[in-house]
Structures are given as C-alpha cells and as structure tokens.
Amino acid sequence: MAAGTYRARVIVLRKTRLGESDLILTMLSEDGSQIRAVAKGARKPSSQFASRLELYAVAEVLLASGRSLDIVKEARLVRGFKRIRSSMERAAGASGMAELLDRVTQLGLENEKLFALTESAFEHLDGAEIKAVPALTAAHILKAMAFSGFRPSLATCVCCGKDVDLAQAGSTIFVSYAEGGSICAACAPSNETIRLQSEVCAWANVFLVSTFDRIEAFDVDLSTSFSVLQFCQSWVREHVGANLKSLQFFFTSGLFE
Ligand SMILES: [Zn+2]
Structure with a gap:
C-alpha cells in the first residue's frame, strides 16, 4: 500500500453528486466511524465504482487520505443487497436506517x-416479506440509538426505577422523551409527559432486545410497527436533534397500505 492509503470494509450510506461526474460517498466503516470520500468519475456508466459502490452495499475499499475528503482508489463489492434497491418499501426502510447512521456517526469516532x-x-x-420492513426499520433505529448512548428505558420508570407494567393491553403509559422513557403514575405529575399505548412501549422494548430473526417471525401488525416508528422519530428528534426525512416518507407515502 502506498503511503497515505488505507483499506476499509464499509457500508455505503449516502451518495452526493459532486461536479460533472464524481460522487461524495458517506460510508459506515467496520469500526463504526464515518468515512467520507470522493469516488472520481463514479457517475459515468463506464466507471467500475458504479456497480461496486451501490447504495447500501457492503464493499472493501482502498482509500487515499486527502486534506478535506479522502479519495476512493479501488473498490470491491462484498454484498450488494439487490432486493433492497429494487423495492420501494425495502429501500424506504434502508434509507431510514442510513439517514440515522449518517447523523449519529462521526469521523474517527468508533462505535x-x-x-x-x-x-x-x-x-x-x-430477504424479508414487505410487511416486516417497518418493524425491522424501527428495531434497527432503536438498537443503533442504544449503541450510541440513547437507549430508552421503557420497562422501568426513569425517575424512581420502579417497574412499569407494559403488559396491560389497552392501557396507556406516561412517557417523557426528554427524561429518557417511561414514567410511573406516581412520578408523572412532577414531569412533563405524553401518553402512549402500552402496546407501543411494549413492542419498542421487545425490538430493543430481540434479534432481527425473531422480530421478523413476530409478524407485528403494520399499524403497531408504524406507531413504534413514530416513537423512533420522536426519540431521535429529542436526542440527536434530527427530523428523519426518510421516516416522514414512511408516514406520508402510503407505500404499505
Ligand atoms: Zn417513578
């Protein structure tokens, strides 16, 4: 390897046009830090980068360190996830996950x-059925937030630590996004809270601790998954200061109806 170059395994999160034919790629590196680099000529159909650095793909890249942005010298596609890009619903899910990662990751910050x-x-x-996409998206966002230091406390009161019963179907739970999650009935009067359906808090809690395999198998109904996604939107807005446009698209596009 030439001086000033390094190899990385990455997931492509975002592509931004630069000039006539170049792209700036925002990528998640294997150590969890963000890499931003220019892929020269990547928008020309003849470019080797066009098919090797697709959105959401896993790739091995050789990068040259630059003053402001690094430069992609070589790329090898590892996994393409073709079905994500060929389905509007799957792409909407990946786009929500990628937009969050773009906001919570930083250059040089390992996670x-x-x-x-x-x-x-x-x-x-x-690989999942389309109806599992909202649940998988919500689960990724909740887990990524937890790994970034913003794990909601749902089954215990954030003020006094007492258990909050999420299992009572049809009841509501006091929640404060700013305080970090559920608040018991005794602590609620001294806090600014909203009320959420207990099912929404219960499922958000299940998504935090379950594997994607299990989440797919749960077959959560769409309206519940969407409510958990709304929770994610508010949670991210409160703790990261970002209003995820890709999630807004979920709510307004009518894609899953
Ligand atoms: Zn309490």
Missing part, C-alpha cells in the same frame, strides 16, 4: 457494534 448491526439489518430487509 463497534453499528456495522454488524446494520449489515444484519440490511440482510433481513433484503
């Missing part, structure tokens, strides 16, 4: 669980 989490989430998106 080791994020890569394996995201590769597994994309693998499941690629």
Whole structure:
C-alpha cells in the first residue's frame, strides 16, 4: 500500500453528486466511524465504482487520505443487497436506517457494534416479506440509538426505577422523551409527559432486545410497527436533534397500505 492509503470494509450510506461526474460517498466503516470520500468519475456508466459502490452495499475499499475528503482508489463489492434497491418499501426502510447512521456517526469516532448491526439489518430487509420492513426499520433505529448512548428505558420508570407494567393491553403509559422513557403514575405529575399505548412501549422494548430473526417471525401488525416508528422519530428528534426525512416518507407515502 502506498503511503497515505488505507483499506476499509464499509457500508455505503449516502451518495452526493459532486461536479460533472464524481460522487461524495458517506460510508459506515467496520469500526463504526464515518468515512467520507470522493469516488472520481463514479457517475459515468463506464466507471467500475458504479456497480461496486451501490447504495447500501457492503464493499472493501482502498482509500487515499486527502486534506478535506479522502479519495476512493479501488473498490470491491462484498454484498450488494439487490432486493433492497429494487423495492420501494425495502429501500424506504434502508434509507431510514442510513439517514440515522449518517447523523449519529462521526469521523474517527468508533462505535463497534453499528456495522454488524446494520449489515444484519440490511440482510433481513433484503430477504424479508414487505410487511416486516417497518418493524425491522424501527428495531434497527432503536438498537443503533442504544449503541450510541440513547437507549430508552421503557420497562422501568426513569425517575424512581420502579417497574412499569407494559403488559396491560389497552392501557396507556406516561412517557417523557426528554427524561429518557417511561414514567410511573406516581412520578408523572412532577414531569412533563405524553401518553402512549402500552402496546407501543411494549413492542419498542421487545425490538430493543430481540434479534432481527425473531422480530421478523413476530409478524407485528403494520399499524403497531408504524406507531413504534413514530416513537423512533420522536426519540431521535429529542436526542440527536434530527427530523428523519426518510421516516416522514414512511408516514406520508402510503407505500404499505
Ligand atoms: Zn417513578
């Protein structure tokens, strides 16, 4: 390897046009840090990068360190996840996950669980039935937030630590996004809270601790998955300061109806 170059295994999160034919790629590196690099000529149909650095793909890249942005010198496709890009619903899910990662990852900041989490989430998106997409998306966002230091406390009160009963169907739970999750009835009067259906909190809690295989098998109904996604949207807005446009698209596109 020439001086100033390095290899990385990456997942492509975002592509931004640069000039006539180049792209700036935002990528999640295997150590969980973010890499931004220019792929020169990547928008020309003849470019080797066009098929090797597809959105959401896993690739091995050789990069040259640059003053502001690094430069992609070589790329090898490892996993393409073709079905994600050929289905609007699957792509919407991947786009929500990628937009979150774009916001919570940083250059040089390691977060080791994020890569394996995201590769597994994309693998499941690629293979799952369409109706599982909202649940898989919500689960990835909750887990990625937890790995980034923003895990909601749902089964215990964030003020006093007492158990909060999420199992009573049809009841509501006091929640404060700012305080970090559920609040018991005794602590609720001294906090600013909203009320959420207990099923929504219960499923968000299940998504946090379950594998994607299990989440797919649970076959959660769509309206519940969408409510958990709404929870994710508010949770990310409160703790990351981002209003995820890709999730907004879920709610307004009518894709899953
Ligand atoms: Zn309490």
